[in-house]
Amino acid sequence: MKLNKPQRAAVEACVESNVVVIAGAGSGKTRVLTHAAAHLVNSGVDPRNILLLTFTNRAAGEMRDRAGQMIGGKKNPIWASTFHSFGARILRKSGAWVGLDSDFTILDQSDVGSILTAIRKELYPSKEAANNMLPKTAEIADTISASCSLLIPYPKYIEEQEQYHEGMKKALVQVYQLYEEHKRKCSQLDFDDLLYYTFRLLGEKEPRVQLRKRFRYLLVDEFQDTNVIQARILYRLIGKRNHFMVVGDDAQTIYTWRYARHTNLFEIVERYEERGTQLVKMEQNYRSTQAILNLANAFQDQMEKQFQKVLWTETKGGRLPEVRKYDDQRAEAQAILQEIRSHQASDVPLDDIAVLYRTNRCPTLLEIELLRAKIPYKKYGGLNFNETAHIKDMVAHLRAVTNPKDAQACFRALKLCSKVGIVTAQKIIGQAGTKLTERIYAYSDAPGPALTALKELLGSLEYTKDPVAAVSRVTKYYLDLPATKASDKLERIEADCAALVEVAAGYKDVRSLVNDLTLNTDSDKKKKEKDHLTLSTVHSAKGLEWPVVFIIHCFDGRLPKLNMEGEGDIEEELRVAYVAVTRPHRKLVITYPGTIRRYKDTIPTQMCRFLTEADDGLYEFQDKTDPYKVYRERQQRQYLHRRRFRY
Known part of the structure; x- marks a missing residue:
């Protein structure tokens, strides 16, 4: 397909000018970026002087391959990557400038959560004290990411957060300091560090000059999704002489909760206006009918x-x-x-x-x-409803009643009880009796409050024929569990409990409900x-x-x-x-x-x-x-x- 007039104007301008492309939905922005890269090479630019930045490895690979095909199918030396991958690569080579070892390891979100949880427990061994003095681990991680994304020192960022009391603010700063100390000792970087240290590296004259010489042309996809630090990294790479093309759509900025700033598009136009930056609008859509586009335009x-x-x-x-x-x-x-x-x-x-x-x-x-x-x-964008752990937990209680021989369901229900581990659960299941309530009683005539509560729930479910009533009892029991109350996902669990009651309203008996909830929800992966x-x-x-x-x-x-x-x-x-x-x-x-x-x-x-x-x-x-x-x-x-x- 040939380039239309605005696409061609953007591609041809990128050799001598800076270009900001406002690409409406379905207007072919990927084609413009790949054609721009190929046009630069065909105009005599060394492919090694081109850096293409995007937000997913898949998109980077796709654009690299397309551009490679356009310049003759030879091995394509254009560097196409995400901001994070770009940072990791240059920090491996030049990280010593900012105090990093070249053999640092990169922490994923799970690693970060484990480290912060350990620090939280170290500072406040008591759950009650921890909950009074600190937010949940996921929220702590989010505050750390926010301060980096927004380029605000952590103590200052926390001080500005009105939802935290003074004691909690001090505790958060203490957690942050211990977290940073842990990473330094272990030579570890999290994803945000890859951006932060890249920004710092570009603040050093010698590596900044080297990288600017290497990357004369900078192409950036989905620029509306960049945050403050990513935009600042780009600005430091551009300097006073390098050329850039950024492509984005301010109307599609939907990641502000990840600190994306759609104002970056307006900012870059103003920042480089004196250098003759060209603004190109791509409005021709190749996807939808005009009737659909009319509604989109109204929005x-x-x-x-x-x-x-x-x-x-x-x-x-x-x-x-x-x-x-x-x-x-x-x-x-x-x-x-x-x-x-x-x-x-x-x-x-x-x-x-x-x-x-x-x-x-x-x-x-x-x-x-x-x-x-x-x-x-x-x-996409989350687990199937009945694949989530909390729904499986609640359904396990219903399964244990509708089929007392279901050992897996009984085991799962028992393991949710406080002070009941794997060994104890196995012992209870091994007791004589046809029902789980009988096995609990056979295990001990004084089973403790947690097992007693489970036994009472299961006993009531045996005589509850109405699915809504049964599910309501299970959800109430589940929400009262100490582990549920302490969960980082309590709000989501409460919402899903309400949804489960709504689901139950469409059934005439509990067994049919259980059957449908235990079907393979991943559309039969096998x-x-x-x-x-x-x-x-x-x-x-x-x-x-x-x-x-x-x-x-x-x-x-x-x-x-x-x-x-x-x-x-x-x-x-x-x-x-x-x-x-x-x-x-x-x-x-x-x-x-x-x-x-x-x-x-x-x-x-x-x-x-x-x-x-x-x-x-x-x-x-x-x-x-x-x-x-x-x-x-x-x-x-x-x-x-x-x-x-x-x-």
């Missing part, structure tokens, strides 16, 4: 600070995006399942269909429906299904595309994501919505439930405000709610009441 128009652009395509017309309202989450999930089946019947491959959502809690009911319908799917539906968070879907896309749970609170007070970063959420609606080729369906359940409460929802503020002629609204739903629900409640009374 973009709602953004406060932006590079003005209007997406357009030569593919005229197309179906209007559909916005559908359903009674509740279950009706929404069942309707989407039926439409997926309809697409299958029309020979549309599952690979061509994606269901997108704002957070991982959104697709829970849909996952269960897909499992029951045996439709293979892959989930069979390695080629054709599968995609379930993905919007963040994980960025850069991807499908012919047919459903966006679910598009109501205020989920998309946009808001807190209990109805507050949130609306600009960020608007960009998330923009990314979502620019994924499909030809069909876009946006859905939301009219009500949601929050434990026992039924709460009405409001359609996503971004849709409300757009011209309603840009989409087709369909009200799929049932006007007789209230009457039927009353009948269902009466039936359930009679059923519970019967048992």
Whole structure:
């Protein structure tokens, strides 16, 4: 495919000028970067003088290979890597300038968590004291990453955090100092250190001069996703003479929670304006129909600070995006399942269909429906609902009752009890008795509070026929466990407990619920299904595309994501919505439930405000709610009441 006029202008300008490319969704930014690299080489630039920076190793390899093919298929010496890989490589060679050994090891997130947990326990052996004086380990790690990403000294960063009391601030600084000391002693760097020491290295004159001589041309992908320190690294490499091309889309900055700054795009234009930096806008879209792009443009128009652009395509017309309202989450999930089946019947491959959502809690009911319908799917941006450890834990208690011979379930339930280890659990399972409650009693007639609580739960479950009641008892028990209360993921666990109760409401008996929850949720990995539906968070879907896309749970609170007070970063959420609606080729369906359940409460929802503020002629609204739903629900409640009374 030939380059269009803006693409060609950007490519041809990169030899003599600095170029900032504002690349709208689906406008071919990867083609521009690879053509720019090839054009530089074909114009006489030594490939070794080109540095191409991006955010994933896969993207770096893909662009390196494409550029290599364009310059004759020879061995391609263009250096293409992520910011972190670039930092690791130059620090191996020149890290002595900033006090590093060349044989340093790189810590992954798990390593960092283990070290910080050990330091936390060393400072505060008591769990109660640790929880009073320090946040959870994951939050400590996040504060350390934030201070590096924002180039703010850690003590100053912590001092600015109003959510911590003075004692906690001092304790956090102490943890940080011990963490840094540990890394120095062990010659270790975490991912943030790779950026920090690269920035420091470029602050030293001799290595800075050498690297500037080596990399005369700097090409950067997804520049809107850079944070402060990454932008500063680039600026130090550019200096006063080197050329650059950065490609990005301010409307697709959806990683501010990882400290990305979409303002970096505005900043680099202003910073190098005197050097004749050219601003090129790529607005022609090669992915979606104009009908879909019109809605995307409407979302973009709602953004406060932006590079003005209007997406357009030569593919005229197309179906209007559909916005559908359903009674509740279950009706929404069942309707989407039926439409997926309809697409299958029309020979549309599952690979061509994606269901997108704002957070991982959104697709829970849909996952269960897909499992029951045996439709293979892959989930991106998190584990499948019933693959998470806490859901497996809770289901284990139900399994232990529905099938007392299930040794694995019994073992898992026992291991959750405090002061019950592997040996004790095995001894209990080995006792005489057909039920786990009998085995616990056979093991000891005074089993202690933890085992007593488990025995009481299992005993009550044996006589609980209603799935909602059974699951409610299990979730209450699980949330009261000391290990659950101390978990870093307590908020997620609480949300999934509520979701599990909602799932149970769709079943008539506990055994059927357990059967569906214990099915292989990874779409049968062993069979390695080629054709599968995609379930993905919007963040994980960025850069991807499908012919047919459903966006679910598009109501205020989920998309946009808001807190209990109805507050949130609306600009960020608007960009998330923009990314979502620019994924499909030809069909876009946006859905939301009219009500949601929050434990026992039924709460009405409001359609996503971004849709409300757009011209309603840009989409087709369909009200799929049932006007007789209230009457039927009353009948269902009466039936359930009679059923519970019967048992």
